[in-house]
Amino acid sequence: MFGKSDDQERIDELTLRVAALEKMVAALCREAGLPEPSPMxxxxxARVRALVAEGKPIMAIKTLREETGLGLRAAKLVVDQLSP
Structure with missing residues (x-):
């Protein structure tokens, strides 16, 4: 009743794992001189990227959501991918 369901916990774990793997792929692409795949x-x-570079991830998420219609979780994953 008060905790997360087992399904939701598993989804959260997988979401974090995918985000970590995407970050690793991006780093490998940079090392190999390949273009990074765009997340999702x-x-x-450029505005979203600038906000991330300025250390304003919340504004970057908000802007990305306005530009693309992504949900909060998806937009956060994209912004997290852009963060160094």
């Missing part, structure tokens, strides 16, 4: 098929705008 979304190419963040």
């Amino acid at each position: 098929g979304v190419e963040p705008s």
Whole structure:
């Protein structure tokens, strides 16, 4: 009743794991000189990238959601991918 369901806990674990793997793939692409894949098929705008570079992840998430219609969790994953 008060805790998360087993299904939700598993989804959360998998979400974190996928985010970590995506970050690793991005790092490997940079090392190999390959273009990084865009997370979730979304190419963040220059404005979103600038906000991340300025250390404003919350504004970056908000802007990305406004630009793409992504949900909060998906937008956060994309912004987290952009963070160094």
